[in-house]
Each structure stands twice: as structure tokens, then as C-alpha cells.
Amino acid sequence: MLAQQLVNGVLLGATYALFALGFTLMFGVLRVINLTYGFYFTAGAFLSLLLTARFGLSIALALPLAAIGAGVIAVVIDWALLTRLRRKQAPELASLMVTLGGVLALYSAMTAWLGPDIRRLPPGLISADAIVLWGLRVTAAQFLILGATSVLVAALLVLLRGTRLGLALRAMAERPDAAGLMGINTGRAAALVSFMSGTLAGAGGVLIGLNFNAIQPFMGESMMLRGFVVIIVGGLGDVRGALIAGLALGIIEVLTAGYVSSNLKEAVAFMILVAVLWTRPQGLFGRSVVRRA
Amino acid sequence: MTLLTTAMLTRRYTGLVAVDAVDLRVPVGGVHAVIGPNGAGKTTLFNLISGLVVPTSGTISFDGRNITRLPPYRRAALGIGRTFQNIRIFSEMSVLENVLTGLHAKLHVGLAGVACRLPAFHAEERHAVGAARAALSLVGLSDRADRQAQSLAYGDQRRLEIARAMAQSPRLLLLDEPAAGMNPAETAALAALVRRIADGGTTVLLVEHDMGFVMSLCDSITVLNFGRKIFEGAPSAVRAEPAVVEAYLGARLAAKLRANHG
Amino acid sequence: MTIPPWLDDFLWTYGNLINALGVNGLLALSMYVVLSVGQLSLGQAAFMGLGAYSSALMTLQLKLPFFVVLPASCLLPVAFALAIGIPTLRLSGVYLAIATIGLGEVLRAVYLNLDMVGGALGLNGIPEKAQTWMIFSLLIVAVAGLWLVARSRIGRAMEAMREDTTAAAVMGINVGRYQLGALVTSAVLAGIAGCLSAHQSSFIGPNEYGFEPAVTILSFALLGGIGTPIAPVIGAWILTLLPEMLRGFSDLRLVFNGLIIVGAVLFLPRGLIGWRMRRRGA
Numbered sequence: 001m002l003a004q005q006l007v008n009g010v011l012l013g014a015t016y017a018l019f020a021l022g023f024t025l026m027f028g029v030l031r032v033i034n035l036t037y038g039f040y041f042t043a044g045a046f047l048s049l050l051l052t053a054r055f056g057l058s059i060a061l062a063l064p065l066a067a068i069g070a071g072v073i074a075v076v077i078d079w080a081l082l083t084r085l086r087r088k089q090a091p092e093l094a095s096l097m098v099t100l101g102g103v104l105a106l107y108s109a110m111t112a113w114l115g116p117d118i119r120r121l122p123p124g125l126i127s128a129d130a131i132v133l134w135g136l137r138v139t140a141a142q143f144l145i146l147g148a149t150s151v152l153v154a155a156l157l158v159l160l161r162g163t164r165l166g167l168a169l170r171a172m173a174e175r176p177d178a179a180g181l182m183g184i185n186t187g188r189a190a191a192l193v194s195f196m197s198g199t200l201a202g203a204g205g206v207l208i209g210l211n212f213n214a215i216q217p218f219m220g221e222s223m224m225l226r227g228f229v230v231i232i233v234g235g236l237g238d239v240r241g242a243l244i245a246g247l248a249l250g251i252i253e254v255l256t257a258g259y260v261s262s263n264l265k266e267a268v269a270f271m272i273l274v275a276v277l278w279t280r281p282q283g284l285f286g287r288s289v290v291r292r293a
Numbered sequence: 294m295t296l297l298t299t300a301m302l303t304r305r306y307t308g309l310v311a312v313d314a315v316d317l318r319v320p321v322g323g324v325h326a327v328i329g330p331n332g333a334g335k336t337t338l339f340n341l342i343s344g345l346v347v348p349t350s351g352t353i354s355f356d357g358r359n360i361t362r363l364p365p366y367r368r369a370a371l372g373i374g375r376t377f378q379n380i381r382i383f384s385e386m387s388v389l390e391n392v393l394t395g396l397h398a399k400l401h402v403g404l405a406g407v408a409c410r411l412p413a414f415h416a417e418e419r420h421a422v423g424a425a426r427a428a429l430s431l432v433g434l435s436d437r438a439d440r441q442a443q444s445l446a447y448g449d450q451r452r453l454e455i456a457r458a459m460a461q462s463p464r465l466l467l468l469d470e471p472a473a474g475m476n477p478a479e480t481a482a483l484a485a486l487v488r489r490i491a492d493g494g495t496t497v498l499l500v501e502h503d504m505g506f507v508m509s510l511c512d513s514i515t516v517l518n519f520g521r522k523i524f525e526g527a528p529s530a531v532r533a534e535p536a537v538v539e540a541y542l543g544a545r546l547a548a549k550l551r552a553n554h555g
Numbered sequence: 556m557t558i559p560p561w562l563d564d565f566l567w568t569y570g571n572l573i574n575a576l577g578v579n580g581l582l583a584l585s586m587y588v589v590l591s592v593g594q595l596s597l598g599q600a601a602f603m604g605l606g607a608y609s610s611a612l613m614t615l616q617l618k619l620p621f622f623v624v625l626p627a628s629c630l631l632p633v634a635f636a637l638a639i640g641i642p643t644l645r646l647s648g649v650y651l652a653i654a655t656i657g658l659g660e661v662l663r664a665v666y667l668n669l670d671m672v673g674g675a676l677g678l679n680g681i682p683e684k685a686q687t688w689m690i691f692s693l694l695i696v697a698v699a700g701l702w703l704v705a706r707s708r709i710g711r712a713m714e715a716m717r718e719d720t721t722a723a724a725v726m727g728i729n730v731g732r733y734q735l736g737a738l739v740t741s742a743v744l745a746g747i748a749g750c751l752s753a754h755q756s757s758f759i760g761p762n763e764y765g766f767e768p769a770v771t772i773l774s775f776a777l778l779g780g781i782g783t784p785i786a787p788v789i790g791a792w793i794l795t796l797l798p799e800m801l802r803g804f805s806d807l808r809l810v811f812n813g814l815i816i817v818g819a820v821l822f823l824p825r826g827l828i829g830w831r832m833r834r835r836g837a
Contacts, residue, residue: 033649084821093595093648094820097773100597101816104770108809221766225660228653236649263668270661277642277654343725369727381722383715393708394715398727400708407707408700414707421708457726 004136005258006251011142013250014149015211018204019223020230020242021156022197028237029173029193031092035099036077037201038220038227039106044070044202045209045219046114052122059125059210063148067203074198075191077102086190103220110217118216121209145207152203153243156196160239169193173237225266229273235286244284296321296465296496297342302351304337304520311337313520314351319465324487324497326507328531329517330541335500336378338517339469342498343375344368356464370398374463376454378470378500384443388434388453391442392425395460399424428456431493432486448479452486459490466490468499472506484510508532516540570687571756572799576792577690578752583775583791584697585744590781591705592730592737593717595648597769598639598655599745601662602632604764606749608666611678611759621684621754628750629743636742637735644731651738659769666761677760678753685754693751694788697744701784709733767809774812777819 019041026034047066051057057065081102085095130139160166172189201220208223209215230249234241249269256268276283297319304312312334319325327335340346342353344365352361360368369375374395383391400421402414429435432452437445445453451471458466468487472480484506491497501507507514508528516524516531518540524531531537539547566573582599589596610628613619619627639658643651666672673679704710715723716730724730753759771794779790794815798808 033653081817081821091648093652096649096652097595097777098817098820100770100773101813101820103813104767105810105813105817108767108807108813112806112810222660224766225657228657232650232653263665266661266664270657273654273657274638274642277639277646277650281642281646281650345721345725364729364731365721365724366727366729369725375725377722381719383718383722385718386711386714390711394711394723394728395726397708397712397715402708404704404709407709408703410703418708461727 005254007136007138009251009254010247011138011145011250012254013247014145015204015208016223016226016230016250017243017246018149018152018200018207020227020234020246021153021239022200022204023227024231024234024237024239024242025156025200026193026197027231028239029169030082030086030190032082033092033096033099034078034082034197035096035224036074036081036103036106037099037197038224039077039103040070040074040198040201041205041208041220041223042107042110042217043073044205045215046110047202048206048209049119049121049215052125059144063203063206066206067199070202070205071195071199074194074201077106078194078198079191082190083187086186107218107221114217116216116218118214120213120215126210141211145211148203148207152200156200156239165192226269229269231283232273232281233276233283235283238283238285241283241285294321295319296356297498298354299342300352300354302338302341302353303349304334304341304346305349310520312341312348315517315520315522317515317522318525319496319498320513322491322494322496323512324491324499324510326511326514327498327500327517328502328504328507328514332519333517333540334520335517336469337520339375339467339500343373343467366398369461369463372461372464373467374458374461374465375467376451376458376469376471378473380447380450380454382442382450382453382457384441386442387439388429388442388445389422389425389438391453392428392457392460393421395428395457396421396424399461425460428460431459431489432456448475451475451483455486455490459495463495466495466497468497470500470502472501472503480506566687572795574685574687574690574752574755575795577687577694578748579775579791579795580694580788581690581697581744581748581751582772583779583787584694584701584784585741585748586772586776587781587784587787588701588737588741588744590776591717592713592734593648593720594734594737595652596655596738596741597652597773598636598658599741599772600764600769601655601659602636602742602745603749603752603768604659604662604666605631605635606746607753607759607764608672608678608749610750611681611753612672614681614684614754615678624684625747625750629746632742632746632749633739636738640735640738644735656766656769659765663761663765672761675761677758679758681753681757681759683755683757685751690751690755693747698784698788705784713737770816771809771812774815774819778815780825782825
């Protein structure tokens, strides 16, 4: 029983990690807490709905297409909201506020347009069978989550560590002003980071929509709390941290739901956040964040 | 009598030692400078003294008291004033209001007194305005007291920053590159102002690149290079010191200079 | 005292709206206090919820009189404000913002699942103890108090912190103490607003204190501006009355609030009412 819980926890955690990755990337490279991120998550889910229900595509096609679609939307919206602030070198709180307003407008517009009802992906997209390995039950949907997350994370790490582009992004994360002077086109890099993080969010939206079989306009919002916990516990801007913290949170949530009470899941996540703020605010891998003034 | 001492003051960052075991001794009275090539650690030293950066090791003492662990606002209350390299005035406020904020630590009427507008509150405000106007006349900005701070010319903004730091009559004034961006006329006026301030009883410690400014004004000079103190002494001695010349020009050029001048 | 029938009618029809103006005014002030020291807290809706639920329980279960319940409604909000505010004082402002957004979401989930507060159905039948005059007197006292503080050396210090925290600290301003004080004050104002609102609408539910209301409260303050305490209240009144007047667009109310924030940050950082507090010597 415990082993099964752990498996479920790891798989839930994988989606949390995926969600948090794009978020932390955005902060790490661009120093922006981009709250519209939750909307891209929703957008990915709705796009997959459109592609499968209206166009009858299989999940193998719908997932990447929806993710890329979310990435494109992210580039456009981030450009509209953040370019001006980036040029003025506005403080971090300004971009937090503008994306806060933006995400509320976007969620509400989508609700006004499509209605707040919960929708489901068409049945039969993925086999409902489960594989049983060593007494552990893993559904096909969960396998997909595991596979897709691993692929995306691996691709991201390869990009960041192994390519010139990744080097440029890491340079921007360290010293934005110097990066600009080194000839890195910050505008284009920002667009690229938006695309990458939007794609990650979109993929996460499709996978969660598939796993819980529920898609509705404000779904990104409930993920937000988990996202915050993961990026702060993992360290703002750190990819490994997001991964580890995401998996840990998934496991802790499932265990709490199983052994304590399923009503306390969110409370546990928040208590972890507060505990980290009191004891080790930079999280697992973040750089020191204590300021003096 | 020393006003400020640092003992083995060190600030380390990953991969870099910004300030390396610096022993600084600033006596009471007079004008003293910290100079050194770019990246020598001068601004970090100032940040350590004013409390904006926490030292990795070492201590700082002010007027006999260990202030190493004190937060910035407490150091201001003890009598350390400071200006910044890139002028940090409050641009939306008026000139007079800027200087009034400098007096914050000296005003004591609490929230209740403020809310109920007790006589003590009014008296304190009147006194504060008086002190602020005195600071403005010291730097020569009295006629511009009601203008918005950001409308001032660059040189005047620098003087405003000094007035703000002087408002609470600090014992030690830290000036971070005060002559930066000034033309010769402005620099001369600034030197005269610094001399007036020192003559008034405030000890001045400044960081500066302009050698003419430093040499003509200072009673003693400390030279930093790569975070370490390499020399300390009177201006005339500093100029001739080989280690200093080498620090600024590099070893090869310094050797050439020595060879040429015998 | 008998009031003329037309006034009676007016109050009957618009009573709720007028009360809402008062409550939203208090909420806008709670946002103003935090923004005026250069912080961003989005916990006002969460604090309001804590005040609303705790006061409702005190009235319904403990049967305490209202004059005890009203001040007691600040206790939980202040406790949470301290729990989040103290550790984040020494951190960048982003942490407080994130933690307070999270607080709202967490509390909503807790309310939904806690039987004691009625779960998804909320609490019903709260007696209407909060009168309009009560709400507005508190609003006026709050505005006056904040105005007096803003027009003094404390207000100067606040503006200094808002412009440049580091320079303010070096001037001798204890930034941490003011920021924590502002957060606690905002918790008190929001808690009281919650108590008043609960005791005049007779019903409260878990969805009234989450993400959307939190962002809406921010839009009040950004629309009005934070130069003086009156400005955010006016912003709140505009944004409370507008949806009433444009009945057909109620779906888009939140879209509008979101766009206001975007517009304010990008184009109108001083808000609609760009006044600055004039202080002695200015």
C-alpha cells in the first residue's frame, strides 16, 4: 500500500515539477515572477481539448501541438505585458503586479467566453488499462505523464547545459546587464524563454487534464499554490531544485491524503512554504536572498 | 583619537574576495580618502561600514563601540552619514523634504503623538525644519528648498544628497565618489564644501578617483588594491610610494617609469 | 427618528451597495497601507476572510456581543500577518507577495473542507449587526488616522522607503519595523472589513476571499493611486459603482479589474488621482 502511494506521489510530483520548471525558468533567466504562467497551463489543456474533440487528433499529436500552441500564446502575451517594463528596468514587483492583473483578465475572459463548466477530454484517448509491476499499479495516463515529463526535463537540461543558447540564458540569469553587452539579444532571448516556459506549462496542462479528467478555465490557479511552494522550496530560479521539490511535494501530498486527511493537502503545502520562509528562505539550491536594508 | 576602526575586515563572495583583511583607522577630524584602481573594493568597504553588506569576518568599531552587527538604521542614529556613488535622492519629494528624511532618526515623537497632533509633535517638526534649512544653507541650496528634487541639476542633486546626510549632524560622513560626473568648476566648489564640513567638526571619509581632488583636500589617504590595503599615509607620501604606482599602472609600466626617472 | 419615505426607499434598494462602498473603502485602505511602504501584499482578501469567519463563529457559536466581536475579528488576521510577515521582512518583496497569494488559496481550500465553517455551503443566518453608520464611521476614522500619519515625519519615512529602501535605511529609518507595522495595520483593517461585511450580508462563503477578490482589492488602490489615503477609497468606489451602472457587463468585471492593474502599472503608475501628500515644508 505504501509503495503504491509513493508511486502515485511521484507521478503527481512529476506534474508539479513540470509546472514549476517553466515558472522557475522565467524567474531565473528574466527575473520575472510571471503569474500569467498559470494561464498557459490552462491554455494547453483547452487547446488539447480542441484538438482532440474537434479535430479528432490522437493524444500523441495533441499533446505536443497543444504545448507548442501554449508556448506561442505565451510569447505574445509576455511580450505585450513585459517588454516595456524590461526596457525600463522596472523592479520585480512591477512585473509581478502586471502579470497578476493580466492573468486575472485572461482567466476571466476565458470564463466569460467559454463558461465555467468542467469539461472532459473525449474518452478513449488513452487506454484505461493499468500495468501491474511488482504489485504496483500504474495507469497508461500516469506512464504518459512520467514519459513526457522525463523527456521535457531532459530536453531542458540538455538545452541549458549543452548548447550555446543555454549558455546565453544562464549568462542572462547571472548578470543581465553584462549579457546585453556581450551581444546577447535580450529581447529575443526573453521571447525564447517565454516560449519554453509556456510550452512546459501547456504540456503540464494537458497531462493534468488527462490525469484528473477535468478541464476548466481557472485550473491554472489551483496549481499556483503548489507552484509557489515548489519554486521557493527548490530555490527561485533553480531547475534541479524545482524537480526535487516538485517530486517531494507530490509524495508528501499523497501521503497526507492517504494517512492523515485529504482535506489538509493544501494546508500541508502552505505550512511547508511558511516553514521554509522561516528557516531557509533560499530553498534547497537558491542563492542567498537575505537583504540587509 | 580614532573615530572609526576596522580590524581584519573581510568580505568574500564565491570566487572573489572583495575586501581582504583591511585594517582601517580614521582619526577624529579632517578629511580622509580611500583610493585605488577600479574593482579595488572601495565601495564594498563603504557598504560594510554603513551596514548594507555583512562582513564575512572582521570587526568594525565606531567611537569605541563595536558596530559590526548593527543594522544600517542604527548606525545612522549613532552618527554615520552617507552618500551614494549613483545619487540616490528621493526624486518625487521636494528638496526640503529630502533633507527632512535625513533627520528621521533624531525625531522621537511616537505614533500616538503624531496621530493626536500633540504640542510635542509640532515643536519637533518646527525644530526639524530649522535643522533642515541649516543643512541646505551649508551646501548652498536654500533658494531651491521647495523645488522637486528631480528637477535639480546633477551637481545640485549631489549637494542635496550631502545636505540630507548632514542634516542630523553626523560625526562621520561617508562620501562615495562625490566628484563623479562633475566639471572642474563644480569639483572646486565641492572641495570647498567638503573643507567647510570638516572644519565644522564632521570627520569626512571619501572614496574618489579624481586624484587632483583627493591630493588637494585630504589629510590622509588609504590605498586599496584587490581588496587589500597596500598603503596608508599623507598625500605626498602616497604619490611616491612604488606599490601605489604599480597598482595603478601595472608592474611593467611602473618599472619603466622608475627606470626613466632613475 | 423618522426618515422621509423616499430616503427609506432609496436605502432599501441601495443599502447593500452603500455598505459595499464602505467595506471596499476599508479594504482599499488596507491595500494602501502596505503599498505606501513599498511592499506588495495580496493577503487583504485572506485577512478579510479570517475576520469574517472568526467573527461569524463568535457571534453564532459563542454568542458574544458585537462590540466584543468587532475588535476580536482582528486577532486571527494579525496572527497570520505576523506568521508570514516576520520571516519575509529580511527577504526580497517578491516572497511576501507570493506567500500572501498562497495564503488566500490555502484558506479557501481549508474553508471548503472544514465542517465547522459550513464547508462549501458557508455560514448562514449571521445577524445583521453592522449598520451603515458603523461602517462609514470606521471608514472615516481610518482615513483620518492614516491621513494624520501620512502628513508627518512617519509619512515622509514611508515615502522614502517606497522610493528607495536602501537610501531610507541609511537615513536612519527602521524599514523592517515600518513594513511589519504596515502589514499588521492592513490585517486589522481587512479583518474589520470582513467582520462588518459578514454581519450585514448574513451569509459568507469560501469563495469570497480567494484570488479574485485579492486582485480586485489591488485594482482599487492602483486605480485611485496611493498619494493620499483618500485616493484608494475613491478608486474602490469607482470600481464598486461601475459594475452596478454597467449592468450588462457583469461577466467582464474581473477582466476589467485585471486590465486596470495592467494599465496602471504600464501607463499610470500614480493612479487616476496622482496627488502627492503635501507636508509641512513642502
